[in-house]
Amino acid sequence: MLKIDARKLPCPQPVIKTKEALESIKEGEKIEVIVDNETALKNIQKLINSQGHKIIYIKEENSEFILCIEKQKEKQKEETISCEISEKNKIFIIIATDTMGKDENLGKILMKAYFESVLTHNLIPDRIFFMNKGIFLTTLDEEILPLLKELEKRGVEIFTCGTCLKYYQLEDKLKVGHRAGTDIYLEGIFNFQKIIWIG
Numbered sequence: 001m002l003k004i005d006a007r008k009l010p011c012p013q014p015v016i017k018t019k020e021a022l023e024s025i026k027e028g029e030k031i032e033v034i035v036d037n038e039t040a041l042k043n044i045q046k047l048i049n050s051q052g053h054k055i056i057y058i059k060e061e062n063s064e065f066i067l068c069i070e071k072q073k074e075k076q077k078e079e080t081i082s083c084e085i086s087e088k089n090k091i092f093i094i095i096a097t098d099t100m101g102k103d104e105n106l107g108k109i110l111m112k113a114y115f116e117s118v119l120t121h122n123l124i125p126d127r128i129f130f131m132n133k134g135i136f137l138t139t140l141d142e143e144i145l146p147l148l149k150e151l152e153k154r155g156v157e158i159f160t161c162g163t164c165l166k167y168y169q170l171e172d173k174l175k176v177g178h179r180a181g182t183d184i185y186l187e188g189i190f191n192f193q194k195i196i197w198i199g
Contacts, residue, residue, distance in 0.1 A: 002029075007036040007064065010157040012187060013178060014040040015047050022053060022071050030056065033067045041065045091125040092192035094185070095134035096199025098141065111137070114198075115147040124154055126192065129185055130177075131161040134199060139165070139173040148176045159184045 004021050006014035014035050021031045035041055041058070048055055048069055056068040099107025100114065118124065128151070130138050137144045138160045152158050158177025165171045165179060189195060 001068075002031045004031060004033045006033055006040060009040075010178070012043060012184065015043050016180075016183075018044050018069070019047060022051070022069065025071050027071050027073055030068055030070045033069065034064060035067075036064050038065070041067070090193045091127075091196065092188040092194070093125045093128045093196045093198065094188075095128060095130050095137065096132040096197070098133045098136040100198070108143075112143055112147070115144060115151070119147060119150055119154075124151065124156055125196070127157040127159070127188055128177075129159045129161070129180070129188060131164050131185070132199065135160050135164045135168060135170060138176050139170045145175055152176055161185075 002021055002025060004017050006017050009017070014033070018031070018033050021033070025031060033044060035044065044067060045055070051072075053072045054070040056070055057066075058068075059066040097107075098111065100110040101107045128148075138148060138158065148158060159180035160174055160177055162171075162179045162181055165174060171179075
């Protein structure tokens with residue numbers, strides 16, 4: 001049986017990993033998924049119900065949950081990957097550039113100052129999604145990367161557009177956060193209370 005360890009992963013990564021695992025097996029085969037919080041458990045259950053798969057059992061051990069899922073013939077309907085909405089989901093930042101403003105040299109200085117100010121004043125967003133040229137900040141920019149890693153340590157969910165990484169041939173250069181698809185982008189737009197666009 002395929003086993004998926006989705007502990008310590010930010011939403012919606014447990015759901016994405018479960019979905020990918022189910023896509024990799026045949027109808028009638030099973031997977032086992034382990035998560036470390038009830039929110040991830042509920043989100044996976046929503047996915048399973050929406051796709052028509054079968055939950056064989058759910059076990060709770062030391063505040064962790066183990067789900068055994070049997071793949072069924074999937075329902076023919078559009079899928080959604082979402083996160084449980086909570087009080088935490090307040091600020092979602094989309095960064096689509098590696099500079100601020102049209103002057104590239106000044107823009108890089110301003111971008112670094114922006115992240116330094118965010119950390120200094122502890123004005124921490126809940127999630128940042130990097131796309132377009134913004135992905136240079138999570139891959140190549142050695143001045144910005146330490147700042148983003150510190151944000152991640154403070155609990156910020158950091159995602160980088162997978163299509164953009166492929167386009168710029170930087171798929172093996174991601175140095176902070178996780179690779180993600182447009183589902184993260186769309187889920188953030190609909191579920192977060194405030195959206196900030198930089199780019």
